[in-house]
Amino acid sequence: MADVSEGREQTGLPRSGGSISIGKGGYVKTLVTGASGFIGSHVLKRLLERGRDVRVLQEPGFRRDHIAGLDCEIIEGDIRDPEVMRRACAGVDRIFHLAAMYQTWLPDRRLIYEINVEGTKRLLEAAEAVGVERIVYTSTIATLGKPEDGSLANEETPFNLWRVGNDYVFSKYQAEVEALEGVKRGLPIVIVNPAFPFGEGDIRPTPTGRILQMLLKGEIPYYYDGGINVVDVEDVAEGHLLAEEKGEIGEKYILGNENIEIVDFLRMAAQIAGVSPPKWKMPRSVAIALGHLSEFLADHLTHRHPYGTAAEIKLTSQRMYFDCTKARTQLGLPQTPIRQTLEKAIRWFREHGYT
Incomplete structure (x- = not known):
């Protein structure tokens, strides 16, 4: 991890978040970016449940299902626009920065870097200018690598x-580097690294949500060796608030739960859903080749998200297993059993017509 001791000295703030005055009459104003997303929507709801005065930065063109009717201020604008970010951060005390392009495939890949890296830079610049008390930056476990x-x-x-x-x-690795550089400049940033979240409210199915959606539709005929760390999205959201309160500036916290083989995960989900699990095991090299083919067809023919990208397969076949002890012991991260998490997610997808 980068040396962040200099940044801690410059902030003049406690290393952990400390107590928070809440309510419309209180002094804390909280900005949430990415509140219309899967994790962000759960973070937003928890903040509002606790009486926080919340401002949301809403990207134009994105669905507002998750924020419709909620008691929060909405600023619409592009996170890449410095003026938009100055308005979004004006008068703000605390920030949860979750906005990101999470797709592993887009017709124009440059957008992934513009939103995830340049957008993070613009937010940190605006936050630095107003002198916020705390920033919780949402990264990903994939920025942590895999031990040899x-x-x-x-x-x-x-x-x-x-x-x-x-x-x-x-792009998320580069954005995390920007966050750590911000700590060196004195920004009070705590980083959280969510694992593979599942649960209710995945309205624009994330890569994890698509796995369940495809399984329920009988569209996963095969599996390959690999593994993931599964976590309930509600635990991830709670982990964000715990990181704000208890997290130390410049530190990372893995918001995960249980490591599980992909085949065991698919079998558990299939058993819960009452559908057939995939029967055929495919060699990793063949699965990656099919991923490249799917991307080629998406790029040149369908212009729709491919069945599965080579990048997704390369990542999950790495056995992305993590030790979540730090977040459990230092933050008190809750650990919902993954069977319970899958039951909620499957029920939600079915009730909302995704299958």
């Missing part, structure tokens, strides 16, 4: 996943 000795990765594991060829991962 096969042990569980933790917050200190250096990034080494260049070989996966994943623009989302690369």
Whole structure:
């Protein structure tokens, strides 16, 4: 991890978030970016449940299902626009920065870097100008790399996943570097690294949500060796608020739960849903080749998100297993059993017509 001691001295703020005055009459004004997204919507609802005065930055053109009717201020604008970010951060005390392009495939890949990296730069510049008390930056476990000795990765594991060829991962790694540089300049940033979240409210199905959606439709005929760390999206949201309150400036916290083989995950989900699990095991090399083919067809023919990208397969076949002890012990991160999480997610997808 980068040396952030200089940044801590410059802030003049406690390393952890401390107590928070809340309510419309209180002094804390909180900005949430990405509130219309999967994790962000759950963070927003928790803040409002606790009486926080919340401002939301809403990107034009995105669905507002998650923020419709909620008691929050909405500023619409592009996170890449410095003037928009100055307006969004004006008078703000605390920031949850969740806005990101999470897709591993887009017709124009440059947008992933513009939103995830340049957007983060613009937000940090605006936050620095107004002197916020605390920023919780949402990264990803994929920025932590994979130990060569096969042990569980933790917050200190250096990034080494260049070989996966994943623009989302690369962009989030660069954005996390920007956040750590901000700490050195004195910005009071705490970083959270969510694992693979599942749960209710995945209205624009994330890559994790698409797995369940496809399984429920019988569109996953095969599996390949690999593994993921599964976590309930509600636990991830709670982890954000815990990081704000208890997290130390410049530190990372993995918001995860249980490590599980992909085949075991699919079988558990299929058993819960009452559908057939995938029967055929496909060699990793063949699965990656099919991923490249899917991307080629998406780029040149369908212009729709491919069945599965080579980048997604390369990432999940790495066995992305993590040690979540730090967040559990230092933050008190809740750990909902993954069977319960999958039951909620499957029920939600079915009730909302995604299958």
